[in-house]
Amino acid sequence: MSQSHPSCPDCDRPDLLASRREFLKSAGTLAAVAAAGTPLWAHAEEPSSSPAPSPTGIPSSPPETIVKSLYESLSETQKQAVCFAWDHVESGRGLLRTRVSNNWHVTKPQINSDFFTADQRAMIRGVFEGIIQPEWHPRIDKQLKDDAGGFGEDQNIAIFGAPGEKFEFVMTGRHMTLRCDGNSTEHVAFGGPIFYGHAASGFNEKPTHPDNVFWPQALAANRVYEMLDGKQRAVALVDRLPREEDVAFHGPAGKFPGLPLADMTGDQRGLVQEVLQKLIEPYRQNDRDKAVACLKSQGGLDQCALAFYRQGDLGNDQVWDCWRLEGPAFVWYFRGAPHVHVWVNVADDPSVATNA
Numbered sequence: 001m002s003q004s005h006p007s008c009p010d011c012d013r014p015d016l017l018a019s020r021r022e023f024l025k026s027a028g029t030l031a032a033v034a035a036a037g038t039p040l041w042a043h044a045e046e047p048s049s050s051p052a053p054s055p056t057g058i059p060s061s062p063p064e065t066i067v068k069s070l071y072e073s074l075s076e077t078q079k080q081a082v083c084f085a086w087d088h089v090e091s092g093r094g095l096l097r098t099r100v101s102n103n104w105h106v107t108k109p110q111i112n113s114d115f116f117t118a119d120q121r122a123m124i125r126g127v128f129e130g131i132i133q134p135e136w137h138p139r140i141d142k143q144l145k146d147d148a149g150g151f152g153e154d155q156n157i158a159i160f161g162a163p164g165e166k167f168e169f170v171m172t173g174r175h176m177t178l179r180c181d182g183n184s185t186e187h188v189a190f191g192g193p194i195f196y197g198h199a200a201s202g203f204n205e206k207p208t209h210p211d212n213v214f215w216p217q218a219l220a221a222n223r224v225y226e227m228l229d230g231k232q233r234a235v236a237l238v239d240r241l242p243r244e245e246d247v248a249f250h251g252p253a254g255k256f257p258g259l260p261l262a263d264m265t266g267d268q269r270g271l272v273q274e275v276l277q278k279l280i281e282p283y284r285q286n287d288r289d290k291a292v293a294c295l296k297s298q299g300g301l302d303q304c305a306l307a308f309y310r311q312g313d314l315g316n317d318q319v320w321d322c323w324r325l326e327g328p329a330f331v332w333y334f335r336g337a338p339h340v341h342v343w344v345n346v347a348d349d350p351s352v353a354t355n356a
Helices: 027-035 063-073 076-082 118-131 134-148 215-227 230-236 266-280 285-297
Strands: 156-161 167-173 176-180 194-198 305-309 322-327 330-335 340-346
Touching (some): 063 167, 118 167, 134 194, 215 266, 215 322, 215 340, 230 305, 266 285, 266 322
Antiparallel strands (some): 305 322
């Protein structure tokens, strides 16, 4: 991908923008899943957070429980299409489970297709709702409506391994890579690298990013920049953007672009802490806690640097659309030009590889 101009190959496909039908929900299925109880995992830990109620009013199970029920409901034909060995490798793509991209399809069947039964579609939706905080459900639904015609219209799933052992559920599509693994994947937060984005008002968004559900994250980061003095700004502001997929870890000896947080005042670091909380806000508490724990294991925010980029400044208004918070095993790369793309990779071990 070109480093000189932010782009989104095959990302703004008009054929994906027309919604084909409303997502089918099955209250009976959700009730059955909720009654199924908690599965026993040989190599996975139960999430610590309590599940939130679903929009149907039926208490939902932890998403890992729903993945197990979904897996058990799949026919052999379905499993051949969407289930893989834990370490499945595809020619030219490497380890498929850890792949992340701005627009990709881990398997071919669309969620809202006849490939899945109505009950299975309801379970997939239940997994999604379990990963995302309830107050963020309508925001992510808006993003999916704007970018891909709605939930399930151009997203796909895969299950690696098998619930009861090591497993990972992966959901992909335009501006989405989400994971649910019951902490099967060692050392990493969110089950591995994830991606989110939004083109709320077309491929080339205006400088203010109207209606973009993720733009408030950038505004929070820009408040940090506003608190910096002239010398700090000179260090924090970087000319050229890294390539989009650049989320590999560089370890404690890495040279991170921008201003080290260790060179900030206490008030400034406090504001960065608020940015961090805003970044992890969309995700369930268990994933938030894991991300913070991973960061702390590598020295916390004091070992990170914050960079803002001149390249990609829409409207040349010095409200920086592109910025990056990075540490030894922590990358949160917000790239807001020509629309929002965000690449996330968080671990407690810098040697963890990324298959971007």
